[in-house]
Amino acid sequence: MTNETMAEIPMPEVPQGHGATAADPTAKPILEVDRLRMYFPVKSSGLVRRTVGHVQAVDGVSFQLPEGGSLGLVGESGCGKSTTGRLITRLYKPTGGSIRFEGRDIAQAKPRELKPLRREIQMIFQDPYTSLNPRQTVGSIVGAPLEIHKVVPKDKVLPRVQELLEIVGLNPEHYNRYPHEFSGGQRQRIGIARALTLQPKVLVADEPVSALDVSIQAQVINLLQDIQREFGVAFLFIAHDLAIVRHFCPEVAVMYLGKIVEIGDRDSIYGNAHHPYTQALLSAVPDVRQAASGKRIERIRLQGDVPSPIDPPSGCRFRTRCPIAQEICAKHEPPLMQIGRRHKVACHFPGRLGEAPREPLTTGLLGVDGEGRPDPGASPSNDLVEQPGYADTWFDLDAKSIGRA
């Protein structure tokens, strides 16, 4: 290299890092998911393919997504988090439950009704290598939604595409290139540009950074935060990396075998987890800081693998791997009970790590005694119906009383 060309390498621009995203407590919900279910039929082999069972991929999931906010969905593979994302974008038709987008239930909407909806809810996929058509140029990939929805006249498509490429940090002159000419991080930016094309109100990001190198992950996360700030897009952020979810999402839902086991704001989940599964997940994350300081919190070893969602365990689905499971756990499914202003947990024995109560706290709600037998003296509570949002009153576990907002 000559000295002249070397001199051309500019000093890199100092990247503006972002802190963790903060929640806007006044935001109205844009998306309300209520007891959403998705059962995939399992067919027998042979000529007559009878349905022999169902994979209960998502089984009664309820949550709210605030306008311009973000909710993280975390859990192990096979817990139903991706299926939930695909249900909301209506790539699947749910078996039951409702998805209210701006007040309208879209769970059973017909394909014709769905078309205008596609503008509002878009998706970013995990693998930037397989989610872009290798035979189309970047321009036609990003411009396709504009043409399909006829949002802008044909001669305005290219300027808009270039504008979008610029937003996601790509060179607008590269619209004529093919996906293979870009690196993984750049391809993910193309995927983001495509999702932004129609100015959606909700973006479902399904593991948007897990296929990328560490240094590139941070670039993409910062880009998504910029986009959220600038355009007010609400994110449903699906990831298995708990640290990234903590950074990006002020609210987090932990899923296990098709159900939400704990949901709450960032501090409740990461600093005050009450479900043994959440605690185990958090303790399993290898953490640079803890290891470097030698103050490793004791890891909770979960035994075995996630059970099959075709034949999930009775009662609480986590009981087969739960360190504190008791008899009642096999008999009754724990309701998702609100234990804080923005914190719900589905466990019979909710408590901080090592402080789980000895007696089940849900007996009054379910109308059963400590072993799970029906208790003639107690009457099951009727206000158990799981709401997508949070109520103004909750069970304060520390004060053993009803808490109020």
Place this chain on the structure above:
Amino acid sequence: MTTSVTPAATSAGTAAETFLSVRDLMVHFPTSDGLVKSVDGLSFDLQRGQTLGIVGESGSGKSVSSMAIMGLHWGTGAKISGQIVLDGTDLLELTPDQMRRKRGQDVAMIFQDPLSAMHPYFTVGNQIMEAYQVHNDVSKGDAKKRAIEMLDRVGIPNPDRRFSDYPHQFSGGMRQRAMIAMGLINNPGLLIADEPTTALDVTVQAQILDLLQDLQREFNSAIIIITHDLGVVAEMADDVLVMYAGRAVEHGPCRELLTHPEMPYTWGLLSSVPDVTGDTDARLIPIPGSPPSLLNPPTGCAFHPRCLHRDKVPGDLCRTTMPDLVPGQRGAHHTKRCHLADSDSIYQTEVLPEIAPDLAEEPAGPLVGEAPEEQR
């Protein structure tokens, strides 16, 4: 080209116990576009019972160097030079046949994706048995007994029944356990784990990392763990080697390197991963740009086009001269390849406040105080 200073010069006293010693390893691939220098002058030492973590982005040469140790570059046209001395034998001087006898016996590897690393047509048990029979003259029955014993040791339930399952009948975590059983069945002195947990969930990852540590204690083997996850390195490794564009850019004891990193690339790696326990005000600062092409690497320091601290080095040094891997400010055991003179204070005053405000406020905080290297 500058010559790299080998770590042996700094740790000559321990040469007697050194189990694996890699010296000035180069792996170059001639291609039609030019010479790709995937690994360019890599040196490190490893003792028995110790773990070395190799960190870097894709294309930094971490997998290529471990494949060279396994002797897996035959027939690829790779030009390999340097020395890989394992227990007194230079692996690069062996014939393919001699290397085949070493592979699996003295050095074994577990791969990232256990589904593609296992043969789908053979049962898991068969493949583990084969690994044993190749190196030991035993009957089929004995080999089977040993394979079941190993499956049991790595924590597979009902090992005698699972012995005759095919790889697709195993879950991801169990497959990786089976791979570990296969790798350790001959009790090799050196185990190379190439991204062993990247494809797994955190809970399963924790199980596998625990298992590797237990087995290491039991067999006193040396482990090289290759990963891009600094958290995994922090938990597993005794020593860390950071690679960039085919070269080691920083090398030192794990805790020392993670609390007092001296190379801007390592700072970048640390600042681009959020922390699960840290302050939520901590900012996520990416490394600008993308990894360089190895066909035409940048002049001087390969990291300089992405380096945010280049202007602190006088003159054009970063662009013109490749820095040597030499001890930094923190002692002979911690080497770095960087021209920055006072990197430790830059890290403490400029980088740490951004990425971990809670730690930076108290300069003599718990992290600094607890590092054993501090007391020396």
